[in-house]
Amino acid sequence: MIVELNSESKTLNIQQEITFFNQSDDTLTSIVLNDWNNAYSDKNTPLAKRFSDEFYRGFHLAKEEERGSTNNLTIIDANQLFLSWERTEKNPDYIEVKLRDKLLPNQKTTLHLTYISKIPSDKFTKYGYNNNGEMNLKNWFLTPARYENHNFIRYSNNNLDDITNAVSNFDIDLKIPATLEIISDLNSSLPNKTETFSSYKLSGNNRTDFSLFVEAKSGFISFKNNANEVLTNLKENKISAIQKAVIVDRVMNYVNTLVGKYPHEKIIVSQTDYERNPFYGLNQLPSFLSPFSDEFIFEIKFLKTYLNSYLKTSLRLDPRKDNWIYDGIQVYAMMKYIDENHPNTKMFGSVSKLRLLKSYNLTNLNFNEQYSYFYMLMARKNLDQPLGDPKNSLIKFNEQIASKYRAGLSFRFLDDYLEHGTVNNSIRQFYVENKEKQVSRTDFERILKSNADKDINWFFKTITDSREIIDYKFSGVSKTKDSITFSVKNKTNVLVPIPVYGVKKGEVVFKKWLDANEMDSTFTIERKNAYKIILNYKNEVPEYNLRNNWKKLEGFFPNNRPVKFVFMKDLEDPYYNQVLYVPTLTYNYYDGLSPGLRLHNKTILEKPFTFDINPSYSTKSDNLSGFASFVVNKNYRNSTLFNVKYSASGSFFHYAPDATYLKINPMVQLRIREQSFRDNRKQLILLRQVLVNREKSAFVLDNSTENYSVFNAKYFNTRTEVTNHFSFMSDVQLSGKFGKIATEFEYRKLFENNLQINLRLYAGSFLYNKTASDFFSFALDHPTDYLFDYNYYGRSESKGFYSQQFILAEGGFKSKLDTPFANQWITTLNGSFNIWNWMELYGDVGLIKNKNQNEKFVYDSGIRLNLVTDYFELYFPIYSNNGWEIAQNNYNEKIRFLVTFAPKTLINLFNRKWF
Numbered sequence: 058m059i060v061e062l063n064s065e066s067k068t069l070n071i072q073q074e075i076t077f078f079n080q081s082d083d084t085l086t087s088i089v090l091n092d093w094n095n096a097y098s099d100k101n102t103p104l105a106k107r108f109s110d111e112f113y114r115g116f117h118l119a120k121e122e123e124r125g126s127t128n129n130l131t132i133i134d135a136n137q138l139f140l141s142w143e144r145t146e147k148n149p150d151y152i153e154v155k156l157r158d159k160l161l162p163n164q165k166t167t168l169h170l171t172y173i174s175k176i177p178s179d180k181f182t183k184y185g186y187n188n189n190g191e192m193n194l195k196n197w198f199l200t201p202a203r204y205e206n207h208n209f210i211r212y213s214n215n216n217l218d219d220i221t222n223a224v225s226n227f228d229i230d231l232k233i234p235a236t237l238e239i240i241s242d243l244n245s246s247l248p249n250k251t252e253t254f255s256s257y258k259l260s261g262n263n264r265t266d267f268s269l270f271v272e273a274k275s276g277f278i279s280f281k282n283n284a285n286e287v288l289t290n291l292k293e294n295k296i297s298a299i300q301k302a303v304i305v306d307r308v309m310n311y312v313n314t315l316v317g318k319y320p321h322e323k324i325i326v327s328q329t330d331y332e333r334n335p336f337y338g339l340n341q342l343p344s345f346l347s348p349f350s351d352e353f354i355f356e357i358k359f360l361k362t363y364l365n366s367y368l369k370t371s372l373r374l375d376p377r378k379d380n381w382i383y384d385g386i387q388v389y390a391m392m393k394y395i396d397e398n399h400p401n402t403k404m405f406g407s408v409s410k411l412r413l414l415k416s417y418n419l420t421n422l423n424f425n426e427q428y429s430y431f432y433m434l435m436a437r438k439n440l441d442q443p444l445g446d447p448k449n450s451l452i453k454f455n456e457q458i459a460s461k462y463r464a465g466l467s468f469r470f471l472d473d474y475l476e477h478g479t480v481n482n483s484i485r486q487f488y489v490e491n492k493e494k495q496v497s498r499t500d501f502e503r504i505l506k507s508n509a510d511k512d513i514n515w516f517f518k519t520i521t522d523s524r525e526i527i528d529y530k531f532s533g534v535s536k537t538k539d540s541i542t543f544s545v546k547n548k549t550n551v552l553v554p555i556p557v558y559g560v561k562k563g564e565v566v567f568k569k570w571l572d573a574n575e576m577d578s579t580f581t582i583e584r585k586n587a588y589k590i591i592l593n594y595k596n597e598v599p600e601y602n603l604r605n606n607w608k609k610l611e612g613f614f615p616n617n618r619p620v621k622f623v624f625m626k627d628l629e630d631p632y633y634n635q636v637l638y639v640p641t642l643t644y645n646y647y648d649g650l651s652p653g654l655r656l657h658n659k660t661i662l663e664k665p666f667t668f669d670i671n672p673s674y675s676t677k678s679d680n681l682s683g684f685a686s687f688v689v690n691k692n693y694r695n696s697t698l699f700n701v702k703y704s705a706s707g708s709f710f711h712y713a714p715d716a717t718y719l720k721i722n723p724m725v726q727l728r729i730r731e732q733s734f735r736d737n738r739k740q741l742i743l744l745r746q747v748l749v750n751r752e753k754s755a756f757v758l759d760n761s762t763e764n765y766s767v768f769n770a771k772y773f774n775t776r777t778e779v780t781n782h783f784s785f786m787s788d789v790q791l792s793g794k795f796g797k798i799a800t801e802f803e804y805r806k807l808f809e810n811n812l813q814i815n816l817r818l819y820a821g822s823f824l825y826n827k828t829a830s831d832f833f834s835f836a837l838d839h840p841t842d843y844l845f846d847y848n849y850y851g852r853s854e855s856k857g858f859y860s861q862q863f864i865l866a867e868g869g870f871k872s873k874l875d876t877p878f879a880n881q882w883i884t885t886l887n888g889s890f891n892i893w894n895w896m897e898l899y900g901d902v903g904l905i906k907n908k909n910q911n912e913k914f915v916y917d918s919g920i921r922l923n924l925v926t927d928y929f930e931l932y933f934p935i936y937s938n939n940g941w942e943i944a945q946n947n948y949n950e951k952i953r954f955l956v957t958f959a960p961k962t963l964i965n966l967f968n969r970k971w972f
Contacts, residue, residue, distance in 0.1 A: 058198060062233040062271065066175075067122075067186045071198060073170040077160070081204055085160040087153050088168070089209035091222060093196035096150040096214035097125030097177040100780075100809050103150065103213035108181070109779040110737060111453055112970040116181050117779060118811055125177030125185065127199070135167045150214045151202060170199060182216050183329045191237075192271040193329050196220055203265075203375065205495070212377055215449045217456070218333065218369070219376040222265040224495065229259040233271060240270040240277045240288060242323040242370070261321065266370065268325040277325075280305040285319050289326040291362065293355035304356045307398070308363055315390055315481065317488035320371050324363070331362040337458055338404070338427065348406030353399070364390055373491050379498045381444040381464045381521065386484055388465020389472070392425045399424065417623065418630040419661075428462040429596050430628060430662070435459040436526060436601055437663040439692040439699050440972060442734055445498070445521045452734050454971040466599050467520045473597045474554050474570060475509050483508045515553050515573055520599075525551045526694065529592050530605040533579075541590055541610070542581045545571060549601070552576060558594035559587030565594070584610075603631040629660040641671055646851035646859050647711035649677025665690050675711065682717075684708040700728040708845065713853045716754035720845045722747050738776040745769050747844050757853055759830040767792045767844060777969075780807045788821075795833050796824035799867075814890045815897075817869060822882040826908075834878040837868035837885070837905060837915065848957070856950070863932060863953035870901045871953045872917035872937040879905035889921050897921040899932065917942075930955040 059072040079085055096104035100117055108116040132140045132154055144152045160166050174197050179185040184195040201223040202209045210221045227243060235255050239245070243261040250256075261267055270277070276290040280302055287305055313319065336357050347354065364387045374382055395402065403409035404422040414420045422430075435441040435455060442455050444464050451460055472480035483505045490496060490504070502517055519525055532546035545555070552573035557580075559567040566585040592606040600606070621633035629635070639655040653673025658664065667690070672683040686706035693699050705723045712718045724745035731738050751763045768791045775784040782805035790797050799821030807813045821835050828834075832841055839860070842852055847866065851859025863871060868879075869887040885903030892898055900918040907913075917937030923930055932953040934942040942951055 058228075059230045060198075060232065062192075062231070062237075064190050064234050064237065067192075069174040069176065069197060071170070071172055071174055073172075073199065075168045075170065075199075075201065076165055077168065077201055078165045079160045079162055081207075082162050083207055084162065085156065087155050088160075088166075089151055089153050089202040089211060090199040091151050091196070091202050091212075091220055092127050092144070092199050093150050093214040093220055094125050094174055094176070094198075095127040095144070097181070098127075098149060099124070101146075103148070104216060107215045109781075110735065112779055114779050114807075117807060119178065119181070123178040123180070124175070126175045128173045128175060130170065130172040130199075133169045135169075140168070148211065148213055151211055152199070172199070174198065183333055189273065191273060193327070194269040194271065196266075197269075200225065203495070205375070205497075210375065212449075217377070217448050219380065219448050220266065221375055221377060224263055224265055224373060226262045227260060227264060227267065229257075231257045231259060233257075237271050237273055238275055240268075240272065240275050240325070242268050242288070242321065242325045244322060263320065264370065265373065268327070268366075270325075270327070277327075282306050282309055284309060284313055285321070286323045287326060287363070288323060289359065290328050291326060291331060291355065291358055292328050293351060293358070295351040296355055300352055301355065304352070304359060308356070308360050308394075311394055311397075312364060312367055312390065315393065315484070316367070316386065317485050319367060320492055324366055324370065326359060326362045326366055330366060331358050334361070334365060334457070336361050337431070348408040353402070353406075360391060360394055361387070371491070372488070373495045375497065377448045379501075380448040381460070382498065382501055384461040385444075385464035385468045388428065388461055389468035389480070392428065392465055392469055395424050416621070417627050419626075419628045422628065426596065428466055429599065432459045432463040432466065432599060433601070433662055438972070439694065440734065441524055443522055443524050450733065450735060452972060455734075457971075463599055467516070470520070470597050470599065471505075471513065471516055473556075475511060475513070477510075479508050479510075480505070511572070512574075519551055519553055524694065525549065526601040527551050527553055527555075527598055528601045528605075529555050529576075531590070531592070531608050534590065534608045534610075536584065536610050539584055540581055541584050541587070542579060543590065543608075544579045545576055545592065547576050548605075553598065555593055555598050555600075556595075557582075558591045559585055560589045560591055560594065561585075561587050604629070606631065627660055629662045629664070634658075635660060641673065643673060644850065645710065646854065647678060647714050648675035648682055651675045651682055653683055663690060678711055678714075680717075682710045697729050697732070698727055699730050700726075702726040702728075712751065712845075713754035713756045715756060716752035718752070718845065719750040720747065721749075736776075737778055738774070740775075741771075741773040743769070743771040743773070749843070749845065754853075759832050762828070762830065762832045762843070765792060765794070765843070769844065777805075781805070791824075792833075794827045797826075797833075797835075798822060798824060799835075812890060813897075815888060817865070817887040818885075819867060819869060819887075820882075820884045821867070821879075823880065826880055828880075831878040831880060834880040835867050835883040835905070837877050837879070837883070837903070838863075838870040838873055839877065840864065840867045861950065861953050863930075863955045865927075865955070868901075868903060868905075870903070870915070870917055871899065871919060871932040872901075872934045872939060872942060872951065874915055874917070874938050876905060876907070876913055876915070879907055881906040881908055885915075889923075891923070895923045897923050927955075928957045 061070045063070065077088055096102045099105065105116055132142055134140055134157060138157060140154055140157065142152045142154045154168065156166065176192060176194065176197060177185040179187050179193060184193050186192045196214065202211065203221045203223050212221050231239065232254050233239065235250060235253055238255065239257055241259055243259040246258040248255040248257050277288045280287045287309065368383050368386060369376065372383065376383060402424040403420065404424050404427045405420045408414060409420040432441065440452065441459060442451055444460060444467065448456060468480055487501050487504050490500060506513060526549055528548040530546050530548060532544045534541065534543045554570050554572050556568055556570050558565050566587050567582065569582060588611050589607055589609050593600050593603065618632065618634045621630065621635050623635055623637050625639055626637060627635060635658055637657055637659065641653045641655045643651045643653065651673040653671050655669065655671040657667065657669040659667050659669065667688045670685045672681060675682045684707065686704060688702055688704040691701045703725055707722065708720045709717060722745055724743065727742040729740035746766065746768050748766045749764065753763060770789045772787045773784065782803065784803040786801040788799045799819065802818040804816045805813065833843055842849060847864045850862055854860040868883060868885045870885065883903065883905045885901060887901045889897040889899035899921045902916045904912050904914055915938055917934060919932055919934040921930060921932050934951050936942065942948065
């Protein structure tokens with residue numbers, strides 16, 4: 058390539074020659090070139106859809122000049138004849154070049170290309186140009202795609218760092234402004250400088266990709282040892298260059314020994330690469346809060362990023378299809394490094410030494426034990442995915458964290474089981490073979506099986522290619538003074554080996570691996586004075602439930618778990634029944650501030666049974682209040698109906714200054730998901746019986762409905778992302794005095810011109826209505842909330858500040874009109890569109906029908922300040938059936954507000970991109 062950088066227009070003018078050598082046994086009529094820079098060209102590319110799917114708005118709202126593209130492309134062959142090429146609208150990030158003559162096996166052809174590569178802003182992916190005019194160039198040129206199994210691999214850019222290029226030799230002449238300099242892991246000549254330009258010659262052989270940075274002044278530091286040169290700009294200013302050099306040399310030698318010699322002279326370990334794949338944990342906290350030393354943090358950051366760069370630039374695997382091998386080697390190597398160099402480091406670092414926190418399981422975990430809990434977080438949510446699934450099919454938390462960690466855990470599991478360094482030797486053998494040819498998962502599997510002296514088909518069938526969960530328990534244990542006899546029950550019928558330990562006062566006195574084919578047997582082994590026998594004591598096997606893994610051999614109660622009280626939150630401890638206690642503070646207008654104490658067993662990992670009890674004291678009413686819930690959670694691993702929750706809950710608060718309510722709510726929730734875990738469609742069926750007991754109140758005009766019971770069935774179907782949101786809800790309510798049915802549609806669309814429109818249609822009708830009041834009627838602007846579902850701060854207020862609280866339900870009107878209820882049927886349409894940033898115009902129209910009255914047409918309009926959608930909004934009415942509200946008296950009493958204080962609700966706003 059001959060490349061000239063225009064730093065003003067952020068473009069690269071490229072003349073390129075590709076000599077393509079057909080090393081396959083097939084005759085080719087076309088060649089596929091990856092053009093991933095063009096994935097930034099518009100708002101409808103697979104990359105743009107990925108951003109929208111993960112709730113990132115920045116790309117959709119970006120200016121045109123911030124996007125990337127490939128322009129003015131021409132391709133000619135060796136005979137100076139133009140070649141036709143195709144880039145489809147569906148896949149604009151690779152092109153297919155039609156050859157004039159067939160390319161036979163072991164023949165070569167040459168393509169000559171000229172084009173302009175427009176570099177995107179780095180704010181989307183951290184690749185591209187920054188505000189200082191510097192560039193981190195990634196996937197900026199056209200290059201042949203990998204050819205495998207009689208086809209070119211056609212992958213679109215999904216921001217996953219998994220471009221699948223053919224192995225190539227590179228020769229590049231690069232011309233840049235004299236005020237800039239380059240950093241690359243290619244071999245580089247000294248620049249030829251003039252007053253205006255600097256010219257570089259870059260070269261590298263047998264590579265699938267390379268790194269190239271253009272900076273005003275290089276922020277990279279070079280470290281060399283006998284094997285290679287490392288260039289790094291990792292940010293850690295609090296340790297000296299000598300400390301960094303020692304760490305870099307230690308890591309380089311460790312990886313060379315464990316995996317194999319790096320095949321290139323230079324390797325880049327950049328801050329950008331680390332930020333794209335950080336080590337998720339406490340070392341991301343600010344330095345004044347970090348429980349780890351600056352030296353340790355640099356070491357972990359460098360180790361993780363070095364391994365990632367090392368493997369991605371030297372392994373010739375398909376990085377999308379076989380990504381689990383990259384992840385497995387990387388995390389396995391990190392775990393072994395910690396075992397060898399920091400064996401006593403805890404997950405929470407120096408925090409673990411604080412006497413105040415000694416009782417927490419979270420602070421007692423060793424550093425490497427955190428990997429298992431991150432994987433288990435997804436397994437307990439029933440969101441884990443098979444390791445062997447393609448990288449682009451994984452939900453973000455799995456792609457970035459859980460699947461990576463499970464891959465490393467699985468490698469360690471296999472290594473512990475096979476012993477004799479079998480996995481280490483296989484990795485080294487695979488790495489050597491990789492240098493000679495294009496490799497795949499089948500090569501790795503073949504090497505592992507040939508080196509193993511035991512059957513390991515289960516590793517690929519169960520651990521790699523399925524999401525089956527592993528759960529063993531003891532089914533019978535008897536003991537004598539000298540021996541233990543036991544059998545093991547497989548609760549999930551998934552057969553993998555598992556170790557059994559004998560433990561005495563925290564020390565291991567024996568360990569025995571039980572093979573998968575032995576699980577129906579009864580074992581008798583020497584006791585060696587063990588107090589307990591424990592399955593999977595050191596968590597080598599990625600097991601779903603550790604709480605049923607042990608038996609006491611001393612004492613009257615062989616499985617006695619003492620109760621352990623823990624403040625705030627903790628990880629699950631398999632040896633205790635944990636009760637967590639948390640001080641709480643709630644508020645409503647009638648109870649005032651209500652301090653309380655919440656008692657529950659909800660640890661960080663989900664459980665099959667949870668309880669949550671929160672008694673509180675109402676300072677304003679001077680009595681007890683609170684809520685309680687009990688939930689049985691059942692996951693179905695291989696079904697679209699993937700989760701069922703059975704629950705019973707109750708709450709007791711004031712609904713008026715002088716009257717309380719008691720709500721009892723038995724409920725069943727059925728959650729349904731699509732076959733693709735990445736699909737944002739969510740379905741929920743909810744069945745419940747709501748029983749309410751209300752005291753009479755002197756402040757509430759209608760006291761005819763003190764006690765009632767309502768059966769409620771709801772169905773939700775929602776699909777949401779940045780550019781499109783659609784939801785459907787149907788609702789049936791049946792009671793002795795009334796029956797009603799309602800449906801709701803919501804649609805939100807962010808158009809290419811960044812105009813956003815929000816529409817909501819609500820329609821409801823009574824099936825029968827024997828009530829004498831509007832308590833159960835459809836509400837236009839302020840539902841009575843007789844099911845006590847909404848978080849009203851002053852639910853019975855008809856005037857004043859608390860009456861202005863807005864909750865989008867039923868009619869959804871913001872203005873208070875003369876006819877606020879409908880006791881027969883209602884149909885309303887709520888709409889809004891943005892006029893500037895978070896400022897929107899809204900309008901509501903509808904028809905309401907009451908008994909013995911004609912239908913009434915209702916409408917209102919105004920301005921909505923949509924500061925945080927569904928969480929903090931303000932509504933300013935302008936015109937409605939009431940006339941020009943903005944010109945009327947007491948306008949401040951007409952303003953409506955929506956405020957959500959619940960932390961869990963706000964956290965869900967940020968979690969949605971991960972799950």
